Amino acid sequence: MFKCKTSAEVGGMGHSVKRKEDARFLHGKGNYVDDVKLPGMLTMVMVRSPYAYAKIKSINKEKALAIPGVLAVITGYDLAEYNLHWMPTLLSDTQMVLPTDTVMHQSQEVCAVIATDRYIAVDGAEAVEVDYEPMQAIVDPFKALDKDAPLLRPDKEGQKDNHIYHWERGDRAKTDDVISKADIVVKERIYLPRIHVASIETCGCVASYDKDTQKMLVYMTSQAPHAIRTILALVAGHVGLSEEKIRVISPDIGGGFGGKVPVYPGYVVAIAASFLIGKPVKWIEDRSENLVNGFARDYHMDCELAATKEGKIQAFKVKTLADHGYTDSSANPSKYPTGMFSICTGSYDYADAFAELDAVYTNKAPGGVAYRCSFRVTEAVHAIERMVDKLAAEINKDPALLRMENFIKKDQFPYASPLGWSYDSGDYELTLQKALDMVGYDEIKKEQAEKRKQGKLMGIGISTFTEVVGAGPSKDFDILGIAMFDSAEIRVHPTGKVLARFGTKSQGQGHETTYAQILAEELGIPYSHIEIDEGDTDTAPYGLGTYASRSTPTAGAAAAIAARKLRDKGKKIAAHLLEVSEEDIEWEVGKYFVKGAPEKSKTIQDVAFAAYTNFPQGMEPGFEETHYYDPPNLTFPNGAYICVVEVEKETGQIDVKRFVAIDDCGNIINPMIVEGQVHGGLTQGIAPAMYEGIEYDDEGNVLNGTFMDYLVPTAVESPHWETGHTITPSPHHPLGAKGVAESPTVGAPPAIANAIIDALKPLGIKHLDIPITPAKVWEAIQAHSK
Amino acid sequence: MKHKITLKINGESVTAEVDSRLLLVHFIRENLDLTGTHIGCDTSNCGACTILLDGKSVKSCTYLAVRADGSEITTIEGITAEGTNHPMQQAFHDQHGLHCGFCTPGMIMRSIDLLENNPNPTEEEIRWGISGNLCRCTGYNNIVKSVQQAAEELQKESV
Ligand code: FES
Numbered sequence: 001m002f003k004c005k006t007s008a009e010v011g012g013m014g015h016s017v018k019r020k021e022d023a024r025f026l027h028g029k030g031n032y033v034d035d036v037k038l039p040g041m042l043t044m045v046m047v048r049s050p051y052a053y054a055k056i057k058s059i060n061k062e063k064a065l066a067i068p069g070v071l072a073v074i075t076g077y078d079l080a081e082y083n084l085h086w087m088p089t090l091l092s093d094t095q096m097v098l099p100t101d102t103v104m105h106q107s108q109e110v111c112a113v114i115a116t117d118r119y120i121a122v123d124g125a126e127a128v129e130v131d132y133e134p135m136q137a138i139v140d141p142f143k144a145l146d147k148d149a150p151l152l153r154p155d156k157e158g159q160k161d162n163h164i165y166h167w168e169r170g171d172r173a174k175t176d177d178v179i180s181k182a183d184i185v186v187k188e189r190i191y192l193p194r195i196h197v198a199s200i201e202t203c204g205c206v207a208s209y210d211k212d213t214q215k216m217l218v219y220m221t222s223q224a225p226h227a228i229r230t231i232l233a234l235v236a237g238h239v240g241l242s243e244e245k246i247r248v249i250s251p252d253i254g255g256g257f258g259g260k261v262p263v264y265p266g267y268v269v270a271i272a273a274s275f276l277i278g279k280p281v282k283w284i285e286d287r288s289e290n291l292v293n294g295f296a297r298d299y300h301m302d303c304e305l306a307a308t309k310e311g312k313i314q315a316f317k318v319k320t321l322a323d324h325g326y327t328d329s330s331a332n333p334s335k336y337p338t339g340m341f342s343i344c345t346g347s348y349d350y351a352d353a354f355a356e357l358d359a360v361y362t363n364k365a366p367g368g369v370a371y372r373c374s375f376r377v378t379e380a381v382h383a384i385e386r387m388v389d390k391l392a393a394e395i396n397k398d399p400a401l402l403r404m405e406n407f408i409k410k411d412q413f414p415y416a417s418p419l420g421w422s423y424d425s426g427d428y429e430l431t432l433q434k435a436l437d438m439v440g441y442d443e444i445k446k447e448q449a450e451k452r453k454q455g456k457l458m459g460i461g462i463s464t465f466t467e468v469v470g471a472g473p474s475k476d477f478d479i480l481g482i483a484m485f486d487s488a489e490i491r492v493h494p495t496g497k498v499l500a501r502f503g504t505k506s507q508g509q510g511h512e513t514t515y516a517q518i519l520a521e522e523l524g525i526p527y528s529h530i531e532i533d534e535g536d537t538d539t540a541p542y543g544l545g546t547y548a549s550r551s552t553p554t555a556g557a558a559a560a561i562a563a564r565k566l567r568d569k570g571k572k573i574a575a576h577l578l579e580v581s582e583e584d585i586e587w588e589v590g591k592y593f594v595k596g597a598p599e600k601s602k603t604i605q606d607v608a609f610a611a612y613t614n615f616p617q618g619m620e621p622g623f624e625e626t627h628y629y630d631p632p633n634l635t636f637p638n639g640a641y642i643c644v645v646e647v648e649k650e651t652g653q654i655d656v657k658r659f660v661a662i663d664d665c666g667n668i669i670n671p672m673i674v675e676g677q678v679h680g681g682l683t684q685g686i687a688p689a690m691y692e693g694i695e696y697d698d699e700g701n702v703l704n705g706t707f708m709d710y711l712v713p714t715a716v717e718s719p720h721w722e723t724g725h726t727i728t729p730s731p732h733h734p735l736g737a738k739g740v741a742e743s744p745t746v747g748a749p750p751a752i753a754n755a756i757i758d759a760l761k762p763l764g765i766k767h768l769d770i771p772i773t774p775a776k777v778w779e780a781i782q783a784h785s786k
Numbered sequence: 787m788k789h790k791i792t793l794k795i796n797g798e799s800v801t802a803e804v805d806s807r808l809l810l811v812h813f814i815r816e817n818l819d820l821t822g823t824h825i826g827c828d829t830s831n832c833g834a835c836t837i838l839l840d841g842k843s844v845k846s847c848t849y850l851a852v853r854a855d856g857s858e859i860t861t862i863e864g865i866t867a868e869g870t871n872h873p874m875q876q877a878f879h880d881q882h883g884l885h886c887g888f889c890t891p892g893m894i895m896r897s898i899d900l901l902e903n904n905p906n907p908t909e910e911e912i913r914w915g916i917s918g919n920l921c922r923c924t925g926y927n928n929i930v931k932s933v934q935q936a937a938e939e940l941q942k943e944s945v
């Protein structure tokens with residue numbers, strides 16, 4: 001267990017201090033992008049394609065421009081004059097900003113209307129006349145690979161079919177060999193559906209270009225403002241937007257979850273519009289625009305798991321088809337086109353694995369965002385956790401026992417996984433045992449046996465996952481070549497109060513509190529005296545932003561190390577004040593004292609004051625430090641989740657009775673915030689497991705593109721979550737912390753799927769893809785009771 | 787077509803000329819600059835825009851500004867004096883009932899109305915009571931706890 005080193009007043013690590021950022025949100029004083037109002041601001045609204053695949057024969061702006069208040073209609077042709085109609089994606093593919101001849105998915109931006117107010121802009125958008133020539137869309141990713149499938153991206157040099165790339169990792173021959181000789185091989189095609197982050201705030205920006213100063217100010221819903229600024233400078237440098245003249249501010253963000261990492265065409269058009277017109281331009285997506293643009297997951301995974309007849313896992317193989325829509329805009333590091341998917345071997349100890357993936361183009365929206373997930377970890381975890389359960393069912397072994405017997409043991413860390421990761425730490429048996437105890441596993445098993453005798457459908461599902469988060473290390477991880485380190489800059493004012501700035505950007509994670517706690521821990525200055533600032537590229541140190549659970553692993557570590565540098569400087573000052581040599585000075589939370597004479601001491605506040613008023617001759621004045629942290633490894637949070645469900649045979653209705661989540665995210669900065677993050681992630685785990693999935697018809701029309709039919713769980717669908725934790729510190733992180741917010745999104749779906757499928761086991765049902773809806777269950781029950 | 791409307795908002799009387807099609811939420815946010823009321827959808831599902839209209843919680847994106855003529859409106863900015871917390875705000879803070887804060891004003895307005903009608907709700911009643919408001923961040927556990935804390939506080943106050 002973690003023991004707090006600081007008092008509650010100082011509020012260092014381990015204290016559940018209440019959040020410092022709450023006040024403005026509670027009083028309606030948050031400053032989200034749609035709240036930004038600048039003098040003379042115009043509004044931009046997009047005209048979007050009703051077709052999934054069509055030639056644009058003409059765009060007639062006249063009627064729109066005739067509406068009083070409509071100032072401009074911007075098309076791809078207008079942007080082409082500045083060579084701004086295409087842009088690179090984060091994975092070095094290309095994406096249209098606005099089309100000149102073809103639209104590639106339904107709801108793609110066709111042109112933009114700029115007007116003096118939102119209502120007039122919408123009128124304008126409706127008055128634009130676009131003549132389309134629809135073509136047969138490719139919706140099914142498997143058919144996209146057919147020999148006679150039309151070529152979707154003839155614009156790309158050398159592109160001969162709709163295949164984007166092949167990726168593989170591991171030893172195919174050896175894995176095949178082990179599988180061919182194994183007693184038991186379980187196989188399944190598992191689909192992880194296309195879903196959307198659906199943060200309650202959509203995406204948007206306010207771009208404001210000043211023609212006199214040539215400065216471009218952009219307020220933007222961005223999880224990575226620095227990276228965005230650099231990308232803007234690279235993409236629009238040729239028209240005169242130079243990096244020092246661009247200021248990107250991420251104001252308060254109403255949930256990000258990975259959906260606010262990419263550069264969307266709307267941002268670029270708003271920036272271009274402001275650049276051309278010289279006035280501020282606001283663009284805010286509607287919910288319906290938001291839901292049908294961008295996506296996460298969409299992996300079709302053919303899995304094979306080999307084991308001895310006793311259930312000792314021997315090998316895992318997975319072949320995936322990834323539907324990327326019309327361009328690969330996945331938000332992945334460039335050396336990792338499939339993200340961290342190779343974590344798919346899971347929490348189990350075996351030597352052989354092979355994973356391969358082919359990515360294809362279809363007529364769907366691009367995206368591939370890392371939705372509350374460190375780049376494709378959710379897909380990986382779902383594959384292995386479903387397969388392990390399938391194996392347990394196949395050999396009729398308790399899935400908890402099977403997992404216990406196959407776990408990587410705690411003395412095997414650091415553990416070299418078959419696909420090349422070095423897991424830092426964990427105690428998987430302890431974590432699962434804690435979950436089993438908390439749920440009362442034996443009792444629940446008995447209850448299940450009873451219920452089954454009565455013909456009732458009750459299921460228990462387990463998931464024991466390992467995550468991989470916190471990118472860098474910079475040698476391996478980047479965004480468009482920019483290395484994934486992160487930063488902290490600490491300024492201690494003369495009176496001992498602090499302003500600290502970071503390269504990350506909170507979207508609800510509570511950075512203003514947790515970073516203050518890290519500094520409180522390291523400096524002994526009360527967290528309430530520490531202000532945290534993020535998101536403004538003019539003031540924050542360069543960093544790669546917040547996603548992939550990287551803030552604590554990278555910027556949190558940077559804060560700790562910058563604080564330690566300050567402490568070293570403070571030691572010299574303390575020695576000077578106490579008139580002893582530096583070697584005679586010792587540190588304990590908040591103060592320096594003379595070795596052997598603790599009554600002779602100086603507080604950190606005394607030292608801060610002296611840094612500006614009475615510092616040793618020759619010392620650089622001031623009390624500030626900055627650190628850029630490049631992690632030596634990723635961190636590997638893990639957990640054990642258990643879900644208990646009952647299914648009504650007659651209706652397919654699923655009732656989640658219990659859900660126990662034990663997480664191990666290493667040392668904990670703020671238990672209250674960690675628990676809150678886990679709750680939220682769990683609801684985002686039940687969402688795809690039971691409710692969400694973007695559906696298309698054969699023409700490529702999105703069938704559920706509003707909150708009316710894309711079912712985000714409410715408080716009624718969301719069960720009462722039961723949470724707990726084990727603590728295995730990360731050995732390489734300065735605070736022993738690992739990052740937590742994504743574990744539940746990653747770990748929950750297989751636990752829920754496993755529980756429902758377990759409930760249906762007596763009927764002979766062996767697998768269902770998520771979302772497992774009552775309708776799907778009902779159909780499966782019908783099919784199996786014939 | 788423009789209409790003249792007069793209404794009371796957070797205790798202050800306001801008169802304005804508005805288009806017939808102007809939504810109340812836009813009137814509040816853009817004409818009156820009260821940006822604490824948010825917009826999260828276009829189908830009346832998310833509740834981010836919830837306000838109190840004549841004491842009842844209303845999704846202001848589903849209401850025309852002209853229809854609010856003569857009414858009394860309270861937004862998140864008006865539930866308590868500046869610098870103080872309404873028991874519901876205090877409870878959301880104490881129970882960590884918010885993450886990004888985007889749904890929070892709507893949640894708070896809805897929850898105030900909920901307790902107005904049912905001062906001592908069960909967990910189930912709270913969950914159903916706020917089911918017109920979506921939160922993507924918190925998983926609702928702590929929102930439920932917040933409403934429970936506020937219920938206790940408000941009941942203490944009323945005795
Ligand atoms: S904005 Fe979503 S219900 Fe009003």
Ligand code: FES
Nearest residue numbers: 885889921922923
């Ligand atoms: S706190 Fe973010 S949507 Fe509720």
